Amino acid sequence: MKQYDVVVIGAGATGAAIAWQLSHYDLKVALVDRCADASFGVSKANSGIVHGGFHHSADSTLKAKLELEGNEMFDALKSELDFEFDRCGILVVAYSEDELPALQKLYERGVGNKVPGIEMCSRERLFELEPKLSDTAVAGFFVPRGGVIEPYGYVFSLVESAELNGVEFWRNFQAAESVHEGVFRTITAADGRKIQARFTVNAAGLYADEVSRICGGEEFEIKPRKGEEYLLDRTSPGRPSKVIFPVPTPCSKGMLVIPTAGGTTMIGPSATMIGDKTENSTTQAEREIIFEHSQKMIKGISERDLVAAFSGLRPVLPGNEDFFIARSEKAADLIQAAGIQSPGLTASPAIGVYVKNILQKCGLEMKEKNSPRKILPPKNRARELSDEEIDKLHADEKLASRIICRCEFISEAEIVAAVHRGHVTLDGVKFRTRAGMGRCQGGFCAPKIMQIISRESGIPMEQLTKRGPGSELLAGKLGDLEVK
């Protein structure tokens, strides 16, 4: 059985950032996830905002502290990990006089939290910053250090870098049972695989309650709150230059208009408490509401430009407004990182450090690795490279100039690299490369991508999945069924 110093359960933004942080030390670390790939749970449908630090009070909450710290860490992370990130700034906009008191209060909280560069804006200044705002905008404030990030790209980069530096990533590992004996806890997966670790970090998102329970930790229940998001074509005239927030409501930061880091426009999310942690559907009713709201915020948003619709679940820890990040009081080897909803993605780099410090306090020796850190190879995104750069790459790698996804301009080399990094599902390749994420939604390239995955991974076509077991893409080969 494999033995580790630390096992991190959950390879979303939180778990990945923790594992990545730990990969700097002389430790044996495992990262496990119930899904077929990293970020396939809560993180894949994240809005991808690097928040500005004004939503929560820094005096009283871990959320605001880690949000502000996390925000400042992204520049360094991006330069090492090469994910899509743009500090485009955030505008919070009031669309009626009634909202002005709430806007003022939020602004003052930001000032109190020492948000860098926060600026109250006149109507004139607002339109100078964002000419696409709808005419009903009355006032707002600007947070220049806010931004957007590609959430799955970020998580994948963390995991791949962690793997490169010694962390072992176990896919399709659904922690089902655990026994603590001596210095080790043994965790058994639903499929029977077992691993042992001295410390366990619970970053299991929606399933943090279950993981806490099987580890003998605190009893709590995670409730999913669903958010639907709608993605518009990169040519949409409704793409703003900054993230546009309305004045928030008590339970949600509201529906946003987001110029995504990948170049598209996203509108949403909605916020609906639901009971089922596997519910991921979209509804006509929410779509109509989201379009109506966003059209009131920004000019040029149209259903004509709709490219994709999806939904995600936030892991809400009822009764606890803050993140729950602490050593368990009931199981001494268990570190809880639960209830990580917004601004979890922004906070995640700081959560990584915070959990590392907790582990250190628990007695885990943290010795920095002697060997130099291994750096991921460049992603060589055809969409971002110049023609000359692509031609130069072609001298060594023919596939660098062979374009597979026409809508997002993704080369075969990018897809092959994704498969070689272990992303062998169609969604895994899509999240890693953006292939199939554009206007044709894989109509042209999905069959080609499936062939590339099959060729590079050795998995037969008919066994390929969209996102893991159960989501098989094909039913077999011609001739397998009787013609009747």
Place this chain on the structure above:
Amino acid sequence: MKKIICITCPTGCEMDVEYADGKITVSGNRCPRGASYAESEMKDPRRTVTAVIRSGSGKFQPVRTDRPLPRNLINGLLNSILKKSFPEFEPPGPPVHCGWLRS
């Protein structure tokens, strides 16, 4: 009287076909091909069958029958070719030698 749609060309004439005492009367067709299609459809309905077959290299090649086939033979034909591989059939480009499946 039976209403049928002519499938011989994209115009798709809607035809009324009367079949009594072995004699067929067709109306609604805009060309003679309609009348002969209607007659065949009443007496011995046939279709041209197209499919793909697995060639020697594992690639798939489109094929067609060289003439319309009686409808009741189509499933048998498809079941026999879909399960087989045809190593001897390796044309250079996409199609298809008409009549190749005759044997």
Place this chain on the structure above:
Amino acid sequence: MKNISCDVAVIGAGGAGLSAAAAAAAAGAKTIVIDREESCGGVLCQCIHNGFGLRYFNEELTGPEYALRMEKCAREAGADIMLGETVSKVIRRSDNTFEATLFSGANGVTRLNARSFVFATGCRERTRANIAVPGDRSAGVYTAGSAQKLMNLSGMLPGKRAVIVGSGDIGLIMARRCRWSGIDVAAVVEILPEPSGLPRNIAQCLRDFDIPLLLSHRCARIIGRDRVEAVEIENMKTGERFNFQCDTVLFSVGLIPENELLKSMGIVMNTATGGPCVDASLQCAAGVFAAGNSLHVHDLVDFASLEARRAGKCAAEYASSGTLPVASVEVSCSKTLKYAVPNRCIPGTSGEFFFRPTVSCARAVLRAMTGNREIARKLCISVRPAEMLTMKLEIPAGINNVGFELEECK
């Protein structure tokens, strides 16, 4: 980085592009056709069914056969064909020639210089998202064309029991293709009160197999957390909802002309066609021509090929002379016509026009008017939105507008 040059460059080696290239080369232009796929034919390669070619070749052919014939025409006329090359951009240079940038595995990045360009870039299928079908994001949801590609080019089965959404020709053809591969087809559902595909495809692809066609029904939701388990169907007239159990949903809900390259050149699209506005030479800007499904969605490839000849011929003429006759006659159409192509024509010449009706009727008269004066008329039989109408017209000298009207014969 390689540099190549020619007189006429054609983007897209499908039924339209090859035909345009054949015409351009026949007119004496050094012509290159570029396609991103590794073989000619575009979507024809996966359309293994017969039914093509009656109008162009006077013979009924399958898609691959049509493609091969057309490729032969282009090559015999002297056109060069570059396959596996993706065009990322086309720019107009200061000397009024054009430069395209091409990407391929074989050649890396290539700059292609041409005096004129024909865009025959085809179209893409509308997706589930384009018609905003809510529900789960299950595996097993395909556009009809990508399922067709998986079956006919890779020999794979997309599922075991399908529901087909939309009664366009690709959906109907796929219904039969499914049955001829052992895949059950629960139903074809169409939101409109009448089918959008050709009557002969209703006959040979649905009736032959007793596949139900549910008109005035829509797909209201997809159900299935991992793989499709069912679709919820709504009767548009009664609001009644029910489920079909299935593991596959194929969407055949229309085509969108692919004009991202033209748009990036600043060329304005016609909202009625989704393609560029063109004159009688099928020119949308000096030296820039469009043909085939990227100009407007055709019902038959034969028409796309016939139309593209004109684009190829005019592109060759432009390449050699640098000018074309000025198309000063504005073309408009009545509400019973969705559009007329081209949008401008040349007085004193003969022109050919393509239309899409918005109405269905047994007989209708198509009139060409200038002001209140009728200049031509044509009787049209069994008019349907699914089928294009065409009209050849001698355009009188000295006029500045032509309006087309379609009127039902009572």
